[in-house]
Amino acid sequence: MAVLYVRIPDDRIGVLIGAGGSTKRRIEQRTGTSISVDRDDGTVEVTAPDTGDPIGLLKARDVALAIGRGFSPPRAERLLRDDTYLGVIDIKQVTGKHDKASLWRIRSRLIGVEGRARARIESLSGCSMSVYGSTVALIGQERQLEGATRALELLLHGSEHSSVFHLLARLRREDALDDATATIEVPDGE
DSSP states (O other): OEEEEEEOOHHHHHHHHOGGGHHHHHHHHHHTOEEEEETTTTEEEEEEOTTSOHHHHHHHHHHHHHHHTTOOHHHHGGGGSTTOEEEEEEHHHHHOOOSHHHHHHHHHHHHOGGGHHHHHHHHHHOOEEEEETTEEEEEEOHHHHHHHHHHHHHHHTTOOHHHHHHHHHHHHHHHHHHHHHHHOOOOTTO
C-alpha cells in the first residue's frame, strides 16, 4: 500500500470532504485512491494499492493540498489533468515580511480592488490563483506557471501592476507564436 500525507487548515477540511462526502468520493473515484481526514489536526492520508496508478496517488494529494490552499474543488480538480501542476509561493519567504500588517497589504496588492488584479493575472497567464494565509497558490500548465510565478514575484518585490500585466501579455503572445510555429509543417525535401 502506497501512502502520502498532507496537512490542510481546519477551515478547509469541510471543503475537501464536501456535502455528504461528495468531493472526497469524487477525488477517490477519479484517482483510484482512498482518502481519510483527521479532523483534529487536518492531516489528510491518501492511500493507493501497490498495484494501482502511482500518478493517481500524487494527483489526489495535490488536489487535497490545493483545496487546503483555498481553491474550490472544481478549480482544484484541474490538477487531475496530465499536463497541469500546482505551485505554491510563500509570501513571507519571498518578501521577508512576517508581521500581519505587511502580509495584509501584500495580499491586498496581489488580489487587487474587487479581485481585479487576481482576475487579470489569471486571464493573462491561464493559471488559477488563490491567495490564502501567507501563500499564493497557482494551478496551470508548466509554461503558464512559469509566467505567473515570475509575475507574482515581481509584484511581491514592488513592481507596478501595469508593468507586470504587460509582461504577462507579452509572454502569452510569445507562447501563442511558439505554438503556431510548432504546428507549421515543412514539406519533405525542403
